[in-house]
Amino acid sequence: MASNEKFNFAQSVAEALADSQLRANFRFATDTLIQRRGTVFASPEETNFLRDVGSSMKKDVLANLPDLLERFEAKCIKNGIVVHWAETAKDANEIILSILNEKSAKKVVKGKSMASEEIHLNAYLEEHDKEVVETDFGEFIIQLCNEPPSHIIVPAVHKNRKQIAEVLAEHVEGMEYTEDVDIMLENVRNTLREHFKTADAGISGVNFGIVETGSLCLVENEGNGRMCTTVPPLHIALMGIEKLIENVEDIPAIYRLLCGSATGQRITTYFNMISGPRKKDERDGPKEVHLVLLDNGRSRIMNDPQLGDVLKCIRCGTCLNHCPVFTRIGGHAYGSTYPGPIGEILVPQLEGLNPKGAIATASSLCDACSEACPVRIPIPEIIRRMRDESYGHGDPNSVAGYGYKKNCVESMVWRGWKWSQTSPFMNKVMLKGLALFGKWIPVVGPLKSWMSVRSKPTFGKNSLKDLVKKEGVRHE
């Protein structure tokens, strides 16, 4: 979905729910990913301890973020990495384009990066005549169909094997339709190897930036990230300012949490730590490494101690897998780079409540996300906060679009509700009213929504208060 189309959440939800193939694909994927996570995090005690480690580590980073950023920057510069600061998505795109132009780079190979999705980098570079090739297998597929990722970790998970086979047959030269995964992979491998060889630059994200050593850590299984960051003469890394880890010794825990939560692995195939460009006698590696530090609203989020917790996120995607809503509507319905529970609390803050506040209604607040979150982000609490902010009940300075949903009808309803729940007399009137006239409540508004899939509720003749009196329970 292009970002400039008007976002209509209700419509995209309805479309997603109507697509039974999509629902089956997501159900299968989330079930599998939850089950795999369980193989690594089998012991609840150990897992909870490790989550404490991750949570305290990230909390500590956020509490000292500006100091750490300055230290990190200094280390990177010392290592020979060129550091750029981008306040907005636009800044980041322009910085990256100007680096490419300066090196006359035409063709770019890209590793998977959610930050680059966030700033819509590909579209921007393509508008400026750059050839951008996504090289993560899943990203490669969705780039062929001009779709955004539907999941933070497995971007093409909304497509099954047959659908992928069709895409490859249509777009990859010399490829015929086949459901044989080996043949699909071999073709893609050969196609992309040519691109790695001939690219002028590689762009990647960063999973962790280590302050102590000025290192950029990339976590991956495929090896395309290593190709992108090693074969071309120029490497540009894009990193959200919150992705710091203070010390090397912190890495094992946060890395295990990331792998275990994301894919149910103890470790990924490659853990790639880059601490500078090719040195004098070295024979490979990029001649220049640029790091673009992306703010894009993050520093504003840090202003609020509760909202700031969203910046602990390590983008493992496990909250998506555990979310019963995500499982049913998939990633695209959220209309943003970050779907699922983390999207519900991050996107409205990055893009404003209007239009993106609507996605915060897509949660039953079941807590399954926060139960799984490796860094213990209290996701449901921040979802509630998004809802508060939407109605103008919070901090007017914290999220753009504050109070956009404020309306007399709902305010009156809740005021009436409060009255009926704090005044014993009104409570009695309400209960009597429901008992007597409940069945004649017209089927409109909320009741109509309720009854779209459920029968009409039957209100009891007696309230508990009536029974208590009748049955002689001590009351006061």
Added chain:
Amino acid sequence: MKKVSAAKTPVYFFGTCLADMMYADSAMAAIRLIEREGYEVVYPMEQSCCGQPAYNSGFPDEAKAVAWKQVQIFAKHDYPIVVPSGSCAGMMKVHYPKLFKDSPDLFTVKRFSERVVELTTFLHQHAHAVYEDKGAPIKATWHSSCHAMREANCIADSKALLSQLSNVELIELERERECCGFGGTFSIKQPEISGAMVSDKVADVVSTGASVVLSGDCGCLMNITGHMEKENITDVKGQHIAEFIWERING
């Protein structure tokens, strides 16, 4: 029928708003179960709702006003407050202190929250209830409400009570840990998603072959049975655990 022990502190009972509106019999059964263990039950007449509906819908001030009302109503004695719902108990235990975190009343609220105990936890851990099943053999399945599971942490207690009923064969749901789609106002703000969730839940319930689906939370029950009725599924009924146990032990 009541055998009140003088040695046991009486307990307060918070019935929940759904008990007042639709599930009075279930709540009454819960009171009977507590009394059966020799505790006197005290029911404050001015109680209403825990405040969760507004709390989850973006109206914290209204939630806070209703919450404060409950805190005051139950302040007369220091009795434990038994709640026949994991979700309401979770609200009162976990979320009340958050609602009042910047308020001078925080400590009063915290003391209130500490006294809140979910019904099956009370019956199992505090009252050490022992049941003798007098009912005919039956297959039952169990739905864990999300907040019972993740906030009130009472599922083990609920199941421990059910396991004492020797003629009840408990068949677990395939996706016991998944939300039924109720979520309070979520069910009316996102009716399609909620509908997809409850229809999956009902399918899971039906596939167990049980003739009754039990839960400790009336909200989930209202959702699940409401969908079953709409779909004309008549061979499974929904029942609150308290009412079920009460029926079983009284034959």
Added chain:
Amino acid sequence: MSSSAESRERILSRLYNAQQYGRDAYVPQKKVWTIRNRPKEKNITEFMERMGAVRTEVYRTKGTEWVAELQKLVEERGQKTLLHAPSTPTGKVLAEKWKKKSPCKLVTWKDSIEEFKDDLFACDGAVTGCIGGIAESAAVILWPTEEEPRLMSIVPPLHVVVVEADKIYTSFQDAIKKLKWNTSMPTNALLISGPSKTADIELILQFGVHGPTDLVVFITE
């Protein structure tokens, strides 16, 4: 576009101001994940088991016998070229013991990647040493050097790693401590755990997507 320096100032100043909240906020005591070190034999057993589980062929060999093993292995698979670094201890042994008549020829990396690129992409395999292994998470640790450049372990379809038995550490934590990563971080440091893989098609695990399709590890004593 606002300049990078201006952006820097504004971002940092916002963050420092936000610190008014941050410093007041309760930050829990940082907890540390520790794993108790195990004896060498246990490490080797666990390493072999776990590397095996990520589809790595692991052989335990004595002295230089790994060369003959490797030769047999690559010949069976019909490999034609094997990249090695003759100036490293591993490469030296390999070059000395390699039967000259072997249909698989040893190749060395010449010049910089720009010149060597085509040859590199044509290689069937590469042999590298490594600075250690990790038992608990199943990985070999590579710190590529001038002699053994980074791409040796990612471009050729077969990657052979020789690891000394004494350098198999219990955990990543222990490796970090023993190898003093915090003060001696190289330009590029790698953990490698198995051949390259993807699960992007219906979450089915498939090996050899961009990098090596096979990873072979020789433990030497």
